[in-house]
Amino acid sequence: MSAFVDAQSGGFSINLVHRDSEGSPFYNPKEMPARRVGNAGRRSIGRVHRFSHMLHLNSSRSISDPSDPDAQLTANNGEYLVNISLGTPPFPIVAIADTGSDIIWTQCKPCTDCYKQDAPLFDPKSSSSYRTVSCSSNACNSLQSEGSSCSSDGSVCEYQVSYGDQSHTQGDVAAETLTLESKTGNPVALPKTVIGCGHDNAGTFSPKGSGIVGLGGGPASLVSQLGSSIGGKFSYCMVPYAAAKPTSTMNFGTNAVVSGNGVLSTPLISDPSQPTFYFLQLEAVSVGSKKIAFQGSSIGGSGNIIIDSGTTLTLVPTDFFSQLSDAVETQVTGGTKTSDPEGFFSLCYVPDSSLKLPPVTAHFKGADVVLTSDNIFIQVNDKVVCLAFYANDQLSIYGNVAQQNFLIGYDLPKQTLSFKPTDCTNT
Secondary structure, eight states: OOOOEEGGGSOEEEEEEETTSTTSTTOOTTSOHHHHHHHHHHHHHHHHHHHHHHHTOOOSSOSSOTTOTTTOOSSSOOSEEEEEEETTTTEEEEEEEETTOOOOEEEBSSOSEEOOOSSOOBOGGGOTTOEEOOTTSHHHHHTGGGTOEEOTTSOSEEEEEEOTTSOEEEEEEEEEEEEEOBTTSOOEEEEEEEEEEEEEEESSOOTTOOEEEEOSSSTTSHHHHHGGGGTTEEEEEOOOTTOSOOEEEEEEGGGGOOOSTTOEEEEOBOOTTSTTOOEEOEEEEEETTEEEEOOOOOOBTTBOEEEOTTOOSEEEOHHHHHHHHHHHHHHOBSSEEEOOTTSOOSOEEEOOTTOBOOOEEEEETTEEEEEOHHHHEEEEETTEEEESEEEOSSOOEEOHHHHTTEEEEEETTTTEEEEEEOOGGGO
16 A cells, blocks of 8 residues: 555545445446436435434424335435545445535444444454544544443443434444545545444444445534645535446545636535534526526525435425426427336436427526536436436435536535536546
């Protein structure tokens, strides 16, 4: 392994692998494309279930059924994976990169009650850099939102996270060297990173996953722990689902600066009571000449929609979805309307050469983001494309299909989020 790169020396970039691509341990070659996309849609709904649980939103109806084996609801957070290593010597882990959570955690030996995991478990005793943290430490205090507490003898800080589907993880809080595989081939070592070493983890976690890297706005997330070393900046560029190149890019520090022609910026709205989530203010969406006002959910102060890399679809209130869907259907020319083979999506077409889609613009505060057909429709298979929006009255989320082929930059000190149209296959 080549020499470590210190994050303090400047920016760096890492690869993100979509969970349904051939490079992912989650990839199932026997799964039909329509089922794969339908499952991604169901995970989007499950993600709302989890976020609503975190935000303490109440609803008289259930938006998803945790017993549905295809939904993979809330514990398997996110759609993108990142290769990391923990400890000294480095122990490889394939983790889910999740902008909708904060804590970095993995299953650890000894496991008193753990879900089945295909990959070997991390053994803290095999690492010379592993240290548990005390209950009086700042690291322990940073995990208060994760239910931090003290061990029975009062010597070790412990964490506990519960998800909306009754899944949970709990264990010791530790400081450990976390190593990221950078795109240059030189690993980026992050000493004394605060992690959760899970000894009791159960629920609907997939055996294919080994852990989670939280990228949210809370103090325990990787982004927050990197802090001043990256200037509070990170960005990502997600390739379209149908792209030949399956790998997307995530940037930190100087590599994450979004500049040049075509950049649009909108306020990034924080809610101190819910620091994990990144809120935006979406004012309207235009379909051709028809502009549809957006209300969304009043959950983030003046923010009305969460931007999230781990949710596939864009989730909007039922009334807004009906107006949007009707406007798209009215203005589509050519093509042939069809049905989704999985019965999940409501507006679908045969993607032949005669199909012409209307221009669609998302009007964020101060930023009119012009979307392409790849942002509006998701390819279910060679014969079907469907509208990548979905009705949901609990929570509004701007999903990753709408973000594809944009360089999306987060500047936390300036509290801005920037969009730059970009061919992400070339990043």
